[in-house]
Amino acid sequence: MRLVRYIRLLGLQVRMSLLLGMQYRWDFLTQGLMQILWMALSLLPLWVAFRARAGGGDIEAAQIGDWGIYGALVVYGVFWLLRAVLEGVINPSLGAVVEHIRKGTLDFMLLKPADAQFLVSTARFAPWHMIDGLAALALLSFAIVRHGQVSGQGPPGLPQVLAAAGIFVCGVAILYAVWVLVICAAFYVVKLDNLSYLFTSVFDFARWPRSVFRGALHVVFTYVIPLVVMTSYPADALRGQLGPWQAAWSVLWAGVMLALSRWVWQRAIARYTSASS
Amino acid sequence: MPGIWQGIRAYPTLLRIGLAEAVAYRAEMLVWMLTTTMPLVNMALWSTVATGRRLGPEGLSGGDLVVYFLLTLIVRLLTGSWVLWEMNQEIRGGAMSQRLLRPVHPILAYSAENLAAIPLRGLLVLPICAGLLLLSGQGRLTSDPVLIGAALVSLPGAWALTFLSMVLCGALAFYIESSLALFQIWMGTYALLSGYMVPLSLLPAGVRGVAEALPFRYMLDFPVKLMMGFPQADGRPVTHGLVLLHLGIEYAYVVALLVAVGLLWRAGLRRYAAFGA
Numbered sequence: 001m002r003l004v005r006y007i008r009l010l011g012l013q014v015r016m017s018l019l020l021g022m023q024y025r026w027d028f029l030t031q032g033l034m035q036i037l038w039m040a041l042s043l044l045p046l047w048v049a050f051r052a053r054a055g056g057g058d059i060e061a062a063q064i065g066d067w068g069i070y071g072a073l074v075v076y077g078v079f080w081l082l083r084a085v086l087e088g089v090i091n092p093s094l095g096a097v098v099e100h101i102r103k104g105t106l107d108f109m110l111l112k113p114a115d116a117q118f119l120v121s122t123a124r125f126a127p128w129h130m131i132d133g134l135a136a137l138a139l140l141s142f143a144i145v146r147h148g149q150v151s152g153q154g155p156p157g158l159p160q161v162l163a164a165a166g167i168f169v170c171g172v173a174i175l176y177a178v179w180v181l182v183i184c185a186a187f188y189v190v191k192l193d194n195l196s197y198l199f200t201s202v203f204d205f206a207r208w209p210r211s212v213f214r215g216a217l218h219v220v221f222t223y224v225i226p227l228v229v230m231t232s233y234p235a236d237a238l239r240g241q242l243g244p245w246q247a248a249w250s251v252l253w254a255g256v257m258l259a260l261s262r263w264v265w266q267r268a269i270a271r272y273t274s275a276s277s
Numbered sequence: 278m279p280g281i282w283q284g285i286r287a288y289p290t291l292l293r294i295g296l297a298e299a300v301a302y303r304a305e306m307l308v309w310m311l312t313t314t315m316p317l318v319n320m321a322l323w324s325t326v327a328t329g330r331r332l333g334p335e336g337l338s339g340g341d342l343v344v345y346f347l348l349t350l351i352v353r354l355l356t357g358s359w360v361l362w363e364m365n366q367e368i369r370g371g372a373m374s375q376r377l378l379r380p381v382h383p384i385l386a387y388s389a390e391n392l393a394a395i396p397l398r399g400l401l402v403l404p405i406c407a408g409l410l411l412l413s414g415q416g417r418l419t420s421d422p423v424l425i426g427a428a429l430v431s432l433p434g435a436w437a438l439t440f441l442s443m444v445l446c447g448a449l450a451f452y453i454e455s456s457l458a459l460f461q462i463w464m465g466t467y468a469l470l471s472g473y474m475v476p477l478s479l480l481p482a483g484v485r486g487v488a489e490a491l492p493f494r495y496m497l498d499f500p501v502k503l504m505m506g507f508p509q510a511d512g513r514p515v516t517h518g519l520v521l522l523h524l525g526i527e528y529a530y531v532v533a534l535l536v537a538v539g540l541l542w543r544a545g546l547r548r549y550a551a552f553g554a
Contacts, residue, residue: 205322
């Protein structure tokens, strides 16, 4: 059974990464704590924005567009959760591919009797990001409960939570697909490691609720680089304000991006000539 | 020291090599250039926050923020540096050994590469920004010749601070294995405390005090403020003595960083050699 084999392979890869991560226990803790500290620090611009908006008044009443501070905090929590997935699951393995391509060691991956995209995508996990993932979940839960109290909506029900989780998975899929596309660019232009840096600096804007982007920027971040889909839509779902159109759009985007990344990956691999030839 | 003299004699050639390299890796250049346009997103974002309101003690309006972020973009293009990123790669990958064999001090070589890339980086974005600034900067830019002169003097200092602080972090890579985290920490601190993400006047008083004491503000906030006439919290025009004082502090920081880099580099190099690299 192909599927069973791949699931077992995945289990093996995860175990390897865990063992590797546990070897550096200190790293595990310090990295995790650093991330949480970082998360707290980077809340500052959001807080500053709402404080400036309130202009000395009640910060809970301040609004940017139709988003209050707790709604924005929900977006923020989703952003950090997504970031933990990106840095913990997607980034460590795919980031190494660029290095493999340049050094020619990608050949060893291609020789193994399993799908190459699967292998390079699961080669390495960074387990300490579990810590900031959990912290993000805590922040998210706090923010949505407070949001329910302030707006008088009450906490979200099970359908909302499920919808949010579904949209979140779509966001992860889009993020993964974009990353694969970035990697594929490295097959063509070898010195391109800073593309990942560009990618992260654009992704950083996903921490803001969608109402801060107006006009052209809103169109770009919804339809071209779907940052809004990744973080604001799950928050919308939790607040019970996600329309069926938006949900359909997220699923459609995720499907198209996954298919596209798969197609481009196969083309890129076919074109790959390894470092020696 | 004969090494320094050789370095200065070789400097024009190094600049030419740097320019040639910048032209050769155009794709990489383009990506860096796109990365530096992020202040445009910040601009859109903060002018949304400022709709129908004036922000902070200086009463920044949407128009002020547009000019502010355009200026940060220009200053960053003129003074930006990626040397930490490159050093990191070279120390980990072992390419640093080759650099050390050359008769020119690596830091001098890095600075030449960095400076030579600036015209090319500015080529595309700078004219657009200057045009936009002319359109929107009416009455918001200073016309005081002393302030304009001070702004011009502060730019080389801003570059030196950015470059040297990055080299300082990069030299830490001799001690710490995972110095990519250092790059993230540097970028994050810079983003928060230099006025890159949030104008410093909007920060809460405590954080603002910290930001104004640290050298980060002289990398970005200070030149930008000078070009905008250095508005004071009490609304009075800035005295020239104060401007001079700030310039003095800026260059004192440059000297201090230069000394720190010299010490850390020498000590770090001894460790690097001890690795057997």
